Amino acid sequence: xxxxxxxxxxxxxxxxxxxxxxxxxxxxxxxxxxxxxxxxxxxxxxxxxxxxxxxxxxxxxxxxxxxxxxxxxxxxxxxxxx
Amino acid sequence: xxxxxxxxxxxxxxxxxxxxxxxxxxxxxxxxxxxxxxxxxxxxxxxxxxxxxxxxxxxxxxxxxxxxxxxxxxxxxxxxxxxxxxxxxxxxxxxxxxxxxxxxxxxxxxxxxxxxxxxxxxxxxxxxxxxxxxxxxxxxxxxxxxxxxxxxxxxxxxxxxxxxxxxxxxxxxxxxxxxxxxxxxxxxxxxxxxxxxxxxxxxxxxxxxxxxxxxxxxxxxxxxxxxxxxxxxxxxxxxxxxxxxxxxxxxxxxxxxxxxxxxxxxxxxxxxxxxxxxxxxxxxxxxxxxxxxxxxxxxxxxxxxxxxxxxxxxxxxxxxxxxxxxxxxxxxxxxxxxxxxxxxxxxxxxxxxxxxxxxxxxxxxxxxxxxxxxxxxxxxxxxxxxxxxxxxxxxxxxxxxxxxxxxxxxxxxxxxxxxxxxxxxxxxxxxxxxxxxxxxxxxxxxxxxxxxxxxxxxxxxxxxxxxxxxxxxxxxxxxxxxxxxxxxxxxxxxxxxxxxxxxxxxxxxxxxxxxxxxxxxxxxxxxxxxxxxxxxxxxxxxxxxxxxxxxxxxxxxxxxxxxxxxxxxxxxxxxxxxxx
Numbered sequence: 001x002x003x004x005x006x007x008x009x010x011x012x013x014x015x016x017x018x019x020x021x022x023x024x025x026x027x028x029x030x031x032x033x034x035x036x037x038x039x040x041x042x043x044x045x046x047x048x049x050x051x052x053x054x055x056x057x058x059x060x061x062x063x064x065x066x067x068x069x070x071x072x073x074x075x076x077x078x079x080x081x082x
Numbered sequence: 083x084x085x086x087x088x089x090x091x092x093x094x095x096x097x098x099x100x101x102x103x104x105x106x107x108x109x110x111x112x113x114x115x116x117x118x119x120x121x122x123x124x125x126x127x128x129x130x131x132x133x134x135x136x137x138x139x140x141x142x143x144x145x146x147x148x149x150x151x152x153x154x155x156x157x158x159x160x161x162x163x164x165x166x167x168x169x170x171x172x173x174x175x176x177x178x179x180x181x182x183x184x185x186x187x188x189x190x191x192x193x194x195x196x197x198x199x200x201x202x203x204x205x206x207x208x209x210x211x212x213x214x215x216x217x218x219x220x221x222x223x224x225x226x227x228x229x230x231x232x233x234x235x236x237x238x239x240x241x242x243x244x245x246x247x248x249x250x251x252x253x254x255x256x257x258x259x260x261x262x263x264x265x266x267x268x269x270x271x272x273x274x275x276x277x278x279x280x281x282x283x284x285x286x287x288x289x290x291x292x293x294x295x296x297x298x299x300x301x302x303x304x305x306x307x308x309x310x311x312x313x314x315x316x317x318x319x320x321x322x323x324x325x326x327x328x329x330x331x332x333x334x335x336x337x338x339x340x341x342x343x344x345x346x347x348x349x350x351x352x353x354x355x356x357x358x359x360x361x362x363x364x365x366x367x368x369x370x371x372x373x374x375x376x377x378x379x380x381x382x383x384x385x386x387x388x389x390x391x392x393x394x395x396x397x398x399x400x401x402x403x404x405x406x407x408x409x410x411x412x413x414x415x416x417x418x419x420x421x422x423x424x425x426x427x428x429x430x431x432x433x434x435x436x437x438x439x440x441x442x443x444x445x446x447x448x449x450x451x452x453x454x455x456x457x458x459x460x461x462x463x464x465x466x467x468x469x470x471x472x473x474x475x476x477x478x479x480x481x482x483x484x485x486x487x488x489x490x491x492x493x494x495x496x497x498x499x500x501x502x503x504x505x506x507x508x509x510x511x512x513x514x515x516x517x518x519x520x521x522x523x524x525x526x527x528x529x530x531x532x533x534x535x536x537x538x539x540x541x542x543x544x545x546x547x548x549x550x551x552x553x554x555x556x557x558x559x560x561x562x563x564x565x566x567x568x569x570x571x572x573x574x575x576x577x578x579x580x581x582x583x584x585x586x587x588x589x590x591x592x593x594x595x596x597x598x599x600x601x602x603x604x605x606x607x608x609x610x611x612x613x614x615x616x617x618x619x620x621x622x623x624x625x626x627x628x629x630x631x632x633x634x635x636x637x638x639x640x641x642x643x644x645x646x647x648x649x650x651x652x653x654x655x656x657x658x659x660x661x662x
Contacts, residue, residue: 007659014171021167025160030330033153037320043293043302048320051156052148052378053289056163060367063170067360070175074357079660081355 006077013069017062025055085476089228092480093487096266097243100491103262104247104255112524115252116183116503117351122257124358128365130260131349133267133492135162135340135370137213138220140377141267141489146461148381149388152311153322155378157332157623163367163374164333165340168565170363173341174350176572178359179658183351184500185344185564186508192571194651195579196513201586203508205563206344207501211541213343213556214497214534218542220490227419227466228483234543240491241539248495248502249531253352256495263488268372270485273478274468275376278383281472288379296386307386313397314389314436315443319382325613331624338630339557342565345496348503356661384464387471392435392457398450403432412470421460421467428453498538502531555597558622562589562629570637572659575652577637580644585637593629597622 028036029051036047044053074080083091109115122130140162148155180188185206190199218237225236247255272288279291283303295302301309308318317323324332340346349366350359391410395402406424416422424433428451435457438444466486469478506527511518518526563586570577570585600611600622609615611622620628 003656003660010659017167017171021164025164025333026330029156029160030326030333041293042290043295044304045320048153048304049293051153052159053292053375055160056371056375059163059167060364060371062167063360063364063367066171067357067364070360071357074661079662081357081662 002077003079006073006079009073009077010070013066013073017066020058021062024050024058029055083476085479086230088476089480089483092477093229093484096262096484096488099262100243100259101246103258104251107251107254107258109250109252109254109524112183112507112520112527114254115524115527116507117348118252118254118257120352120354122352122354124353124362125365126257126261127349127353127358127362128369129264130257130352131346131362131366132369132373133260133264133488134349134496135346135366135493136267136373136489137217137493138224138486138490139216140373141271141486142220142224142462142465145377145380145384146464148378149385149464150459150461151322152317152319154324154329155381156322157324157329157336159374159378161333161336162340163370165337166363166367166370168337168341169346169350170360170367172569173347173572174359174363175356175661176658177347177568178350178353179356179661180654183348184503184507185347185568186504187512188571189564189567189582190508190512192651192654193567193579193582194647195583198567198579198582198586199508199512201583202564202567203504205559205586205590206504209343209556209559209564210345210497210501210504211537212559213345214494214501214538215541217490217494217497218538221487221494222542224483224486224490228480228486237539237542240487240494241535244491244495244498245532245535248498248535249528252527252531253348253499256492256499257352260492260496263492264369266481266488267485267492268369270481270488271373271465272376274472274474274482275380277474277478278387278468278472279379282383282387288376288383292379292382303382303386307382307389310386310389310393314393315440315447316437319385325619327619328613328616328621328624331620331627333624335561335624335626335630336557338561338565339626340560342560342563342568343556344504344560344564345493345500347568348500349496380468381464384468384471388459389435392433398446403434405432407431409433410471412467415470416463416467421463423458425456425458427456433457494538498531498534501534502527505530505534555594558593558597558626558629559590561626562593562633566630566633567637570634572655574638574641575655576646577641578644578647578651581637581639581641584640585633588636589629589633592632593626596625596629 033047033051037045039046113119144158177188186199186202189202221240222233222237225231226233247259275288276286279288280286282296283291283294284297285291285294296306304320308320312318353359353362392404393402394404433456434452436447436455438455469482506523510526511523567582567586599608601607613619
């Protein structure tokens, strides 16, 4: 039972992270790139910036966020390693 | 000291370093040979993964590719980084918990089937060999360009070095040399980038120079670039020319392919704990991102630099173009290598560089007295010539040579190791000779590594005609064959061996078939490789995404009509889902 809830929490977290992953890269960088390009931030069109810079920064942050949250979840259910 | 001697010294010094590391980290057991004794610090593994991942192509060609693709270059930037998110969230921690040595190990055990294991081995070997052929070629090219030796000599030296640390040290030797190689390559990449950014925009950080104003003549970099290139008939830098659906599918195929590449996955088997595997993926991507966020800035800066060098004055005026006689020194150097080629089509002694495939602009160009584009620029020149264009000291040029070689060697070694592990562990130990002792298995793994190096060297020297297509092939196959069944093996209890085997084979056959149909590997292409002929407008580079979807659908469908896996498989899946 404990294991099942641990897995459910993991799935929720993975779902959240993958949604963000999809929105910044495929959403902002590809599908809505033209709309976002109407906005300029610091001399770069926003859609173009997400496609060539921003999404990569978000990817890095997402992995560290997931690793951190999962270690919290592991401890909550007492399944952490040593 | 002249550049040649300096380059020999810097490259030779880096080799001495790799050999010293190899001697200090000899593998004494199969566990050390395959997964470095599962004892690698997550940050060190992050660096090793980054070096493993970033190939000669990432180092030498990518910035140039982006420079000429503009927005479309995003497929590589996002595609080759986003896969790490999939890896960190969906595969790496669970495979680390599984705790064995190879990717086919997991597929064989999870699906309780030697047939599934063998299919996985075949996919792995095809993917890794197509990939490694390109790397060995890269080693040879870097040697011949910077050290003026014959390609075969460069290839021989590269093979000898890899042989030394891969055969001796296995994964343990490779890991610590890769850490050193990462440091060499990232230093060699960022130093010229910082100088160029500072020269053009006054902002030394390339990632910020991207949005800065240019020093000469003012104006924001990307706006200026859009204006300069469209005046010459090229597509605007920030808009690109691929169709949206194709950009979507290529990016997705590269992401899924990255997460499915065996030599990348196996790196996460080497850390001590599950939570190290999660963190380590973050470190790996951070180290990769240092290069991948610098590359687009380098590409944009270099494109502007190049265009303005050739077209210093207004477009269409008689004196607007650079006179060939006045070309800068670096131009001459790279003409010698054939990476820059000038042909005076209209005989005016000046260089016209424009998009003559753009029909509308060609008419305008004709009225200026231009008779076709006169300059051919190889992508690779952007990184290779950068230090000279920026007028940097010789030691930076020497460093770029060492960095290019480090990038190629580290990737080649990682690939060769998964090939040797697949042969000695998955075929020999697990299928054909199950009673073999650990000592003989270690011997067999060293021998298969040696044979793999020889084969790779041969492929590098006699590249099959399709070497240019191999990137699409390797990523497409990894996406369509391995990724879906590994994922389903973790996230589903129900998918069974019949489903997995049918899924892998159909994904593989579909993707391979589509690529051969348009690109003609070993045979002539069956149809012209153009958007009108493509299925849903998806190019062969992006077809791996559909192949992966097909694999998922077939695996789930076939499993639904065949018996559920036995109780021990269920227990295995339960076990890998929690860290302890």
